Amino acid sequence: MIKNFVFICLFLLLSPAFAQQVATGFVFEDINKNGKKERREKGLSGVAVSNGREVVLTDASGKYSLPVGDDNIIFVIKPAGFAVPLNGFNQPQFYYIHKPKGSPSMRYSGVAPTGPLPKSVDFPLYSSEEPMEFTALVFGDSQPYNRQELAYFQQSVVEEAKREKGAVFGITLGDLVGDALDLHQSYIEVMQAMGRPWYNLMGNHDMNLDVDRDEWSDESFEASFGPANYAFSVGEAHFIVLDDILYPDPRGGRGYWGGFREDQLDFVENNLKYVPKDRLIVLAFHIPLFHINEGSFRNSDRQRLFDLLKDYPNVLAMSAHTHLQRQNYYTQEDGWHGTKPFHEFNAGTTNGDWYSGKLDERKLPISTMRDGTPKGYTRLKINGNSYDLAYQVLGMPADYQMHLFHPRVVASNRGTQAGIFVNFYMGHKDDRVEYRVDGGEWVPMVWVDTVDPEFVRQVMEWDTSENLMPGRRPSNPVNSTHLWRGNIPTNLGNGVHRIEVRAQDRKGNTFTQESEYLLADPVIN
Template identity: 60%
Template sequence: MKNKFLVPVCAFFTLMGYTQERVTGTVFNDLNKNGKKDKTERGIEKVAVTNGTDVVLTDFEGKYELPVDDDNIISVIKPAGYAVPVDENNLPEFFYIHKPKGSPGLKFKGVEPTGKLPGSVDFALYAVEEPQEFTTLIFGDPQPYTSEEMEYFARGVVTEVEGIKNVAFGLSLGDLVGNDLSLFNPYIAATKKAGIPWYNVMGNHDMNFDAEEDKLSDETYEAHFGPNNYAFNYGKVHFVILDDIIYPDPRDDKGYWGGFRKDQLQFVENDLRLVPRDHLIVLAFHIPLSEPGEGDAFIDEDRQKLFDLLKDFPNTLSLSAHTHIQKQDFFTEKDGWKGENAHHEYNVGTTSGDWYSGKLNDRGIPVSTMRDGTPKGYAFIHFTGNTYEVDYKVAGKPKDYQMEIFAPKVVAKGRRTQAGIYVNFFMGSAGDTVEYRIDNGDWKPMTYVEEADPSYVKLVYEWDTTDTLFAGRRSSNPVKSTHLWKGNIPVKLETGEHKIEVRATDMFGKKHLGESSFMLALPITR
C-alpha cells in the first residue's frame, strides 16, 4: 500500500531541542488533482502537520519542517474547506510513512522498508465547498473472525449503505477484524462499496499480538491504514482519532489495558492548541472511557489527563465501541470532567452485534442482537456547526424502528400481575422520557429500570428449551440494559386485544413511536 497524506496541527516551539533528522515539505492546493505539486500550484499556509507528537503550522508558502526518527508517520491535519485524496479503496491519503528499515518481523506483515527520507514530503489538498451541516456514518466492531463472518458483515450491513448519498465520510471504531489481520484487505474491499471516504480506528483485535511493546503493536494496521493517531477538520468539527489500547498490559505483561502513551497525549495537547475554542471536538477511539461492567478497564490517570486537555472546549463528544452493547455516558465533575457541560460518550452498537450469533434470518445472516437487547446496526451523526444529533439504524429494519416492546401475549382479566410492559429504546439513557398509553387513553410515564431486556432473554433461552438445534450459534447471556423502561399492565379492562402505544423522547428532543398489543382473557378455574 502506498504512503498517504493529510493533517493540520501546532507551533514550532515544540521542536526546540531536537537534533535528529528533519522532514520538510509543502502542503499545496492540487488544482489538477494529479497528486504532485506543479509550478502553478501554490502552497497553503496555516495548515497543521504532525509527526505523531509535534504539530506545526505551514508558513505563508505552505512549507513545514518536523523532526523524525526511524519510525514516524508524517500526516497533514485536513483543514475545513479542503479535501484530501482517496485511493482506489476510498481510504484517505493524508500521511507518509517513514520507516527506513520497515517493520520488525511479525506474524502478520507490517510496513516494507521506506528507505531514505525524500527531499520533500508534500501533501495534496483540494479546495472544496464544505458545508457546516453534514452527516457521518459510524460502524462499531465489524470484527469478522473468518471469511464467512466477513460475508455476513458485507451482505448484512454494507449492502444497506452501498453507494450512499449525502454522507461526508465513514468511520469504523476499531476491531475491524477479529485477530486474523489477513482479513484487513477483505474488510477494505467491503467498506469501499459505501463509495465515500472511509476512516478507521484500531481495535484490540487489530493488533500484532507478537509485538513486544505497545508502539509496535500496530505495524500491520499501519501498513493498511496509516497512523492510528491522527486528526482532521470538517466544518466546525475537529475530529481526533486515537489508539487507546495499551499492549501488553503493564500490570502483568499480558492482554491489554485501556489508556494512552505519553506521546499520544502530547499529540492531543499540541493538536488542540491550534483548534478554535468554539469548535466541536469529537474524539474517536475503541475502548470506552466509561469502564462498563466490573474491573479496571481504563487507566484512570490517562482519562483524567485527556479530560484536562479538553477543559477549555465547551463542545465535546466521544465515540467508542468494543463492548458489543449500546450505551450513553455523561461525565461530570464527580468523574473528573472540568467542563461546564457534561461530556457525552456514545458507546456505539456494533455491526457484528453479538459476534454474529443468534438464529439466521431469511438471507442466512445471523440476527446477532446484542446482550442488552440492542439489535446490530450502525449510526448516523448529523452535525450542524458545533452541535450534533445521532440516529441509530438497525440493520435490516426500517429507520423508524427505534425500540422493541415486550408485553405478555395474554393476561388474566382482573387478576393482579407482576408482569409488565417493557420498552427497550435503543438510543435511550436514564434522563430520557418514555411514555405509554393503552387504547388511546392518557399518556403515562414509564419507569426507567436496569434489568435484562425480556425480549432478549426470550430470544436467548429459545436455544436452551428447543428439542431441535437451530441453524447458527447460541447468543450470549443477557446483561442489564441501560435503555430499558417498564410500565404496569392494566387488568381491569374488557377482555380482548388492547393496543399499546409508546412514545420516547431522546436527548436531542426527537420523538420516536412504537406499537404493540396484549390480550386480556377470563381466568381459567377448575
C-alpha cells in the same frame, strides 16, 4: 578535558539512538489532482502537520518542518474546506510513513522498509465546498474472524449502508477484523463498496500480539490504514482519532489496558492549540472511558484528556468494543470540569453479538446484542458545532428506535407481575419514556436495571429446543442501560387493547411504537 567532552557529544549525536532527521515539505492546493506540487500550484499557509507528537503550522509558502526518527508517520491535518486524495479503495491519503528499516519481524507483516527520507514530503489538498450541516456514518466493530463472517458483514451491513444518501464520509471504531490481520486487506476491499471516504481506527483485535512494545502493536494496522492517531476537520467539527489500547499491559502480563501513551496525549494537546474553542470536538477511539476504575482504563490518561478538553463546550466521544450500546455522561464526580457533561456514545456493533443467533431468510445471523439492541450502525448528524445521533437497525425503517415486550394475553381483573418493557436503543436513564393504553392518559415508565426479556426469550429458544438450531447460540443476556417498564392494566374489559409508547431523548427527538395485548377471562380448572 574539553576535547573529550566535545568528542562524547559528537559520538552521542551520531549514534543510532540519538539519530534524528528533519522532515520538510509543502502542503499545497493540487489543482490538477496529480499529487505533485508544480510551480503554478501555491502552498497553503496555516495548515497543521504532525509527526504523531509535535504539530506545526505551514508558513506563508505552505512549508513545514518536523523532527522525525526511524519510526514516524508524518500527516497533514485536513482543514475545513479541503479534501485529501483517496486511493482506489476510498481510503484518505493524508500521510507519509517513514520507517527506513521497516517494521520488526512479526507473524503478520507490517510496513516494508521505506528507505531514506525524501527531500520533500508534500501533501496535496483539493479545494472542496463543505456544508456546515452534514452526516457521517459510524460503524462499531465489524470483527470477522474468518471469511464467512466477513461475508456476513458484507451481505448485511455493507449492502444496506452503501445505499445511504448524503453521508459525506464514514468511520469504523476499531476491531475491523478479529485477530486475523491478514483479513485487513479483504475488509478494505469490502468497504470499497461504501463509495465514500472511509476512516478507520485500531481496536484490540487489530493489534500485532507478538510484540513487546506498544509502539509496535499497530505495525500491521499502519501498513494497511496509515497512522493510528490522527485528526481532520469537516465544517466546524474537528475529529481526533486515537488508539486507546496499551499493549502489552504495562501492569504486567500479556493482556491490554485502556489508555494512552504520553506521546499520544502530547499530540492531542499540540493539535488543540490550533483548534478554536467554539469548534465541535469529536473524539473517536475503541475502548470506552466509562469504567471509572483502574481495571479497564488508566485513570491518569482519562484525566489528562479531560483536562485538555475542559475549555471546549462542545465535545462528543465515540467508542465501541463492548458489543453493547449506551450513553455515558461524565461530570465533576468523574473528573470532568467542562461547562456541561462530557458525552460518550458507546456504539453498538455491526457484527452485533459476534455473528450469533438465528439465521434470517437470507441465512444471515440476526445477532442481537446482549443488551437487546439489534445490530446496526449510527448516523452522526452535525450542524455547525452541534450534533445528533441516530441509530439504524438493519432492515428496519429509520424511525424504528425501540421494541416492546409484554404478554400477548392477560387474565382480566386479576393482578399480574408481568409488565410492559421498552428497549429504547439510543436511550439514557434520564430520558422520558411514557405509555398509554387505548388512548388514555400518558403515564411515565420506570427505568429498570435488568436484562431485556425479549432477548432472554431469544436465548431460551436455543436452550429449550429439542433439536440443534442453525447458527450459533447467542451470548447470555446482560443488564441493559436503556430499558423501561410499565404496568399492564387488567381492568379494561375483555378484548384487544392498544399500547402506545413514546420516548424522548436529550436532544428532544421523539419516537413512538405501538403494540396490542388481549384481556380474557381467567381459565378456571
